[in-house]
Amino acid sequence: MTSPSLNTSRRKTALIIGSGIGGLSLGIRLQSLGFDTTILERLDAPGGRAYQKRTEDGYVFDMGPTVITVPHFIEELFALERDKGMLGEPDYPPHTLTEDARVKTGESGGPRTREYVKLVPILPFYRIYFDDGSFFDYDGDPESTRRQIGELAPEDLTGYERFHADARAIFERGFLELGYTHFGDMTSMLRVVPDLMRLDAVRTLFSFTSKYFQNPKMRQVFSFETLLVGGNPLSVPAIYAMIHFVEKTWGIHYAMGGTGALVRAFVRKFEELGGTLRLNAGVDEILVTDGRGQPVRHPVGKRTARGVRLEGGEELHADIVVSNGDWANTNLRRIPAAARLVNSDMRVKAARQSMSLLVIYFGFRDDPARPLDLRHHNIILGPRYEELLTEIFGQKVLGQDFSQYLHVPTLTDPSLAPAGHHAAYTLVPVPHNASGLDWAVEGPKLVDRVYSFLEERGYIPNLRERLTHSEYITPDYFAQTLDSYLGNAFGPEPVLVQSAYFRPHNRSEDIGNLYLVGAGAQPGGGTPSVMMSAKMTARLIADDFGIHRAVRDGVPAAAEALVREVAGATD
Structure with a gap:
């Protein structure tokens, strides 16, 4: 034509x-x-x-x-x-x-x-580390997923099959059929509400996930992803379970x-x-x-x-x-x-704004005698999940612990660092600036805690000795350089x-x-x-x-x- x-x-x-x-x-x-x-x-x-x-x-x-x-x-x-x-x-x-x-x-x-x-494709999609040292390689492969659930939480194998089926139904309706729908009037919204109710997609994602999984580790594996788009798993609607299938499909x-x-x-x-x-x-x-x-x-x-x-x-x-x-x-x-x-x-x-971030950008020397045992994308979860999320999104305070997303792209693309070195960043969710926190004071302290954690837990041994570059941003960067209200990192909270x-x-x-x-x-x-x-x-x-x-x-x-x-x- x-x-x-x-x-x-x-x-x-x-x-x-x-x-x-x-x-x-x-x-x-x-x-x-x-x-x-x-x-x-x-x-x-x-x-x-x-x-x-x-x-x-x-x-x-x-x-x-x-x-x-x-x-x-x-x-x-x-x-x-x-x-x-x-x-x-x-x-x-x-x-x-x-x-x-x-x-x-x-x-x-x-x-x-x-x-x-x-x-280029990245496998696994993420390596998810739990506080006890165990980990889950999330790669979208159903057999790999079932095998790892069987090792970490065998009681949840049946629940995973039900979650898989119901998340797929949400993906088909919420992404494939409605993905490009602009909801410009209330009528357009009301037309889809019955389907969302039928799919149980309006309850919170963490509550939805908890229907299928008894083990806290599996609840975290299948709900953490909304944090990467500014959403609290305890608050976002379960329609975000579609992310599992979006990643799994493509x-x-x-x-x-x-x-x-x-x-x-x-x-x-x-x-x-x-x-x-x-x-x-x-x-x-x-x-x-x-x-x-x-x-x-x-x-x-x-x-x-x-x-x-x-x-x-x-x-x-x-x-x-x-x-x-x-x-x-x-x-x-x-x-x-x-x-x-x-x-x-x-x-x-x-309007409720999404949380903010402290992000540390650092370069360090490689150690051929002790190659990094990390993946391109690493999710390192702290000892608390629901409590930490409540502190960040609800109470807007810095907790006694933290979770982080550690990105090491030089494992895939060495061109981002000088020869024999790695470039990395680690991202820590923190409250936005309605917290009243003074990041000139709290920023350096949190950076020090993160470096100590990565070093002492063995994620990057002797990190401080190997550091050749270090800088970081706080919610003030989002507020001042990126002109985000209250220093939010992702816009209105979803x-x-x-x-x-x-x-x-x-x-x-x-x-x-x-x-x-x-x-x-x-x-x-x-x-x-x-x-x-x-x-x-x-x-x-x-x-x-x-x-x-x-x-x-x-x-x-x-x-x-x-x-x-x-x-x-x-x-």
Whole structure:
């Protein structure tokens, strides 16, 4: 079928605030829809939370996300072409879904992806260490999973089979069928509530998991993943059990060169399509006018986004403005209060924000006599699980112990460190800045405790002697450098009352031609979700501007059948 031409009498223009993965993904999509798009980034390099830092002593650190799932989302972006819209674009390209020999040869991703970046599969997905020294290699292989459950918690083998079946049902409904649904009105939400109730997907994830598993270790293994998207397993809805199947179906991947290599590849694709990226271009205000074209003075009547004012005073105008920045601070700092009714100061400040992080970036000498007995992704759980989560999310205090995610990418990609060295980061969930903690005081103390733990427990023996580089970030980095409200790390906390329709909408309810994309919008945080958010927002813009789309909001039937076949093949 030949694609109808877009109206090019005057090309529509777009401004995107922020060059995170969500902003870059949307920029690529808008260029494919025929917009002339400029992405404005306040930092000196693209990426936002996915910023990559190169040190003078030869280390490369991904500052943020390191886990890549659902590689066909990436393939979709690299397959887009200028002015083609989304005509005929598959939601799930079939060639990326069939059983893939590339995983066995150490390469993953579709043919267009491989023109821009090299993705490799990571196995196991995570090694999960328990406080008693035992561990669980989470790799998506059902036989390996059953074997390890049999060794660690044989009483839970039957429960795992029931969990597997019910998590798959949630995955099929919540991800395959509803994944790209934008819940813009209450009716769209009410239509799916009966299914979510039937699937028991509205109770908390930890409660859901506890139905199937008696052993605390298994409850932790099958609930911890939401922490990687800012969600407390004790509070997020059980629909997040779908993560188990998302990872199981498409695996965990790594971009050689780090996530920063994926960011650079997105920038390259965006610029090839004609887009413009401006660095060191922080936005001071989103310009909003009333029905007479004057600056808006009250939240009644027509309100339209017309452009932005940069921190240096320069004004840029466009047909649409999109914020890939923090949802709360977009409203509180960049949109005049008089222009906001739904997203009022009261609503924004009352929203629950995700927790924050202390992240330590460190380099150390390898010890050939004692090779690291770690994996690429390591989850190191402390002695307490529910109590620690309650302290971080509820009481907002630093506990007597901690859990951490230890990332050692040089086990896969030695190019990130000088020869004979490793680059690593370890991420510790902590309360956001509503805690009142003084991170200038608490940060160094917690860093010291983490180093002592890694050394004394034998994860990295003699670590302090081997250290050649060390730096860290706290919630203050998220608040000041990344401009996140209260220093949150993942946007609004993904609890039930802040999910789907109740999560900030990708099309502003207050202001015409203003849109949101990224972790603060629907569907939520995490690398695959912000790429989904970009597609949702692009569809809304296409609808608003009358740009024809041939793709329905659900998953094409043929592709859905393939997905189910793949999921079934791993039973």
